[in-house]
Amino acid sequence: MSKTILVTGGGGFIGSHLCERLINDGNDVICLDNFFTGSKNNIRHLLSHPGFELVRHDICHPYFAEVDAVYNLACPASPVHYQYNPVHTTKTCVMGSINMLGLAKRRRATILQASTSEVYGDPNIHPQDESYWGNVNPIGKRSCYDEGKRCAETLFFDYYRENNVRIKVVRIFNTYGPRMLPNDGRVVSNFIIQALKGEDITIYGSGDQTRSFCYVSDLIDGLVRMMNTPDDVTGPVNLGNPEEYTMNQLAHLIIELTGSKSKLITCPLPQDDPVRRKPDITQARKLLSWEPSVKVKDGLMKTVEYFKTLEKL
Ligand code: NAD
């Protein structure tokens, strides 16, 4: 049945793919964004669709609309952007969640929170499953985001316990694909752009730190499956690709895929950079019958093709 669905952060990388999917499924979509890191270009192709509506708004301020479901994705996601105005990042996570939970409560709408693997901080257990409470520095440069997202999860569960709001919390691990911002300093976009330009590939620290990369279409499928679970499924549920790469391996893979002559250089490691990260997706497999299907090589090739189409590289 067709629903009216609010997607906050709908003008961003993940949000724009989600809007597209929800429209294709026959829903009415309200895409809300303050365009801090998002862009109209990401959703321009949806603007003329009769089921699509665009609202410029900051979720730190209340917003009311008659909706059946909310995907709360609004929040800068890359370290460069979330550290640009750290207080606003925390406000977006905390006040933004309160505003969107208030909307869901009033409308009796189901609300999904885009949480993050960053709630595990620099993890002491490996791989990370949802029962792990994390190892987060509360006063570091990443804290505005990590602690903001942790507090958002707290709010979601208190609204669930106190107000019977139907919540769904997913912890998203590193996701990549077309419409990533070329200038947000994330490892996949940095390495691809450097490789395409033949510039040095910037390895932060030893390059032995690991991440696991999920292609965006797989993630979107996981988000939609989670939203459609029965009411007693609240999460948190990890969504990510359990294939683990060191940053050195990723750099070599991207050099191979692009046929680049770029060389690796070492740069300083940012503060509190997690050493290892890999999701345990047992819960996602069990509750959502979900696991990533796009191979990292295939996803990277699609992402390379996307970056080649950008004019200003
Ligand atoms: P993005 O920066 O491309 O998208 C975020 C969107 O939210 C942007 O369009 C931005 O303009 C908007 N936004 C930011 N603050 C806002 C505010 N106060 N009010 C309204 N809009 C606001 O990032 P993304 O990678 O698409 O991430 C989307 C969500 O997924 C974020 O909540 C992020 O924390 C979460 N997430 C992403 C990843 C990842 O690897 N990309 C990993 C874990 C979690």
Ligand code: UDP
């Ligand atoms: N990284 C790197 N070179 C870059 C950008 C990032 O070596 O040019 C490293 C970074 O230090 C981290 C990993 O890649 O260990 C992933 O960084 P990203 O910012 O993409 O995501 P996050 O740290 O939030 O997982």
